[in-house]
Amino acid sequence: MDFGWTTSDDAYRAELVSFLTQELPNNWWDSFAYDGPSGPELMNNAGSFNRKLAQKDLIVRHWPQAYGGQDAGAWKQIIVSEEMWSRGEPRSSLYLGANWAGPAIMKFGTEAQKHRFLRPIADGEVLWCQGFSEPEAGTDLANMKTRAEPDGDGYVINGSKVWTSYAARADTMFLLARVGATGKGGVSCFILPVDAAGITVRPIPAIHSPHDFNEVFFTDVRVPADARLGEEGQGWDIVTTILHYERIGAARYEFSRRTLDHIVTHLKARGLFDDPAIRGECSKALAEVEAARLLTYVVIDGRAKNLPPSADTYVARYSMIQADHAVANLSSTYLPDLLTHDGDGMLRAHFTAAITAGIAAGAAEVQLNMISGRYLGLPHGA
C-alpha cells in the first residue's frame, strides 16, 4: 500500500504546473474563470490554450499509444484533472472528450470513428457537450423521448435536450436518442456536430451562471448511420460505462482543497480566523475534502489496474459532493460579499460549481441509490 506519487507522477505534475503558470494570465480568476468552464471568456481562451496544450502533448498522454497517447495511465489523468479543475478547467469542455467521450469511442467505435473523432481531441481542436437530460427525463434518464428514426442510410432526429452545459459554444455533441423500443434497451448513442442543420440552441440563464445551461432542440436533424456509436440499443451500456468516468472525472476535491486555503487567507485578512469556531469549521471542511480525495483515488487505483468499474465510483462521487458543499458553505457563511460579481473570481467559480455538484453527473440521491443496491445489496423498494 503506497499513497505516494511516483517520481514520474511528480515530474508530470511539475510539467503541467509550469505550463499553466506560463500560459494562464495573471487575472485568470477574475477575468476568465470566474464563471466556470462554460464562461464566455474562458471558452474564448480555450481554443488557443488547448492547441498549446496539445503541442506539449498534455491532453491525452493517459490514452493508449494506438490512439495518440503515451499509455501514461489513470494516475496521470487524475493529475491533469487536479491541476486543471482546480484552476477552473481552462480546457473548457475539451475535458469531456479527453476524459470519457474519447475512451467511449475507443471502446465502442468503428475504426473510421476512432480516426475521425480521436485525433481532434488529442489536438485540442474540439469542444464537446453531452445531450443526455430532457425536460421529462433528468434523473430518470431512461425515460428520455428524443428519437432517432432510421431513414435510408441514416437517421432523422427529433426531440430536445435540456440543462446541456457548453452547447452554445461546443463543436460536437455526444447524444442519447431512442431508436425503437422504450426503456433502457431502446437507447442509442450518436456523435454529431452541434451546428448540424435542424439543431437550435437556447441558452437558459441559471442561478449559478448565465452561460452554462442550454436547451437544445432537434428538428428533423439528419445524420448518417456512422454517427451512431455502437449498435442500436447499446446506448445504455455505453453510457453506464462512461458515466463511471464522468462521475469522478473532474477532480472537484482538489478545487475545494485549494479554495479552502484561499478562504482561510481571506478569513485571516479579516480577523475572522481568530475565532476558534471558524477555524474548526475550516478543519472539518478539510477532512471532508481529504476523504473525497482518497475515495476518488480508490477508483483511480482500480482503473489503473484495469479492474472493471465498481460501486466505489458512487461512494467517491457522493463524498465529492459533501466536500464541495462543506467548502462552499464557508464562503457563503463568512465571505458572501466575495461571491458577488465584483468579488473574488476563484471563490465565485468554486461556489457555483459546488452548488451544482449534487445534481450534475447524476443526483446525489442517485449515487445513494446505487450504493444501496450495488454496494450494500439492499433490496429494491416496492
Added chain:
Amino acid sequence: MDLAFNDEQRVLHDAIVQIVTPHMDIPRSGPTVKPVEFMYADRLDHELAEGEFFSIALIDGCGLLEAAMLVYETARAPLVIEAAGSALIGALLTGEALPRPVAVARMEDLPRAVRFLDRARTLIVDMGDDVAIVSTDGLPIAPVHTMFAYPMGRVLEKVDLSGSRRLGPSAVPRLRHLCRLAIALETAGAMQSAIDFTTQYVKDRRVFGRPVGSFQAVQHRLAADLQKARGCYWLAMRAAWSDVPADAEIATLYAQRAIKAVNYDTHQFNGALGMTLEHALHFWTFRLRILQGELGGARAQATTLAETMWGDPSSVPVPVSR
C-alpha cells in the same frame, strides 16, 4: 500510488484476518446473544500474542502500516481485545514490546474511566509535558462498570509518577499522534462492522410486508454511512502510511465526526432490538460512543488541525502526503 497491499503486506493481512475471522461470530448464550455489555476475546488475544502480532511494528520491514492493519481488523470483531495500545502506541512510542495489555490515558483521566485499565499491565500516561511508562503492579486500580463495550478501569488514589520511567517532552506530540491514529483505526473498524451488521439486519427484518432495507429512507442513510466508513478507513490508512501529524489529525477528526450519524442510524434501523443486550449491535456502537470523545473529541482535533495547517499567519501549508 498503489492502494492495494504489496505481497508482504497481503501475506500479513491474510494471516491477521485468518486469526480474527473465527472470532467474528457473535457470542451466544443459547439461541440469543449473550447479554453482556462486552466480552474480552481472551482466545483471540492469546492467538495473536502467540504469533507475536502485537510486536508487528518492531519487525524489520514492518511498522505503522502493519500495526494499523492489526488494529483495524481486530476492531471489526464483536469481542474486544487490546491491540492499539500494545501494537501501535506502545511499540512505536518506545520501540519495545511493553508488557500488555497496555492502557493509555491523560493524567487527568486516570481517576475517571480509562479503556483497558482494569486489566492493563502497562499504563502510558500523557502528563502534558512528558510521557510516563508505568507498570500497573501495585497501582490502586478498580474496574469501572460502563455501557461502553470496553473493559475500563480507574485509579482510585492520586498516583505519584515521580519515580516512573519518562520519555521526555518530545514524546508528548508523538504519543498524541499515535493515539489519534489508533482512534481513527478503531473507529473505522468498529464502524464498518456496525454497518455490515445493520445491513444484514435490514435485509432480513420485514416491516409492513417488506424488508426494512427496501425503504429508501433507510437505504440513503445507510449508503451515506457507508461513505463515511470508507472515508474513515482510507484516511486512517493514509495516515498510517505517511506517519504525518496532519494526516492523523484529519483522519481522527473525520472519524469522530462520522460517529454521530452512523451510531444514530444503525440504532434507528435496528429498532428496539438494537437497544437490547440480546442483539449484538452495541458491541460496536458503544465502543464508538467512547471513541467519539477520546482526546477531546472532534472539536479538539479540529482545533489542532487548524493550527497544523494554517497556524502560521504567513503561510498556507498543504498535507505532506498529498
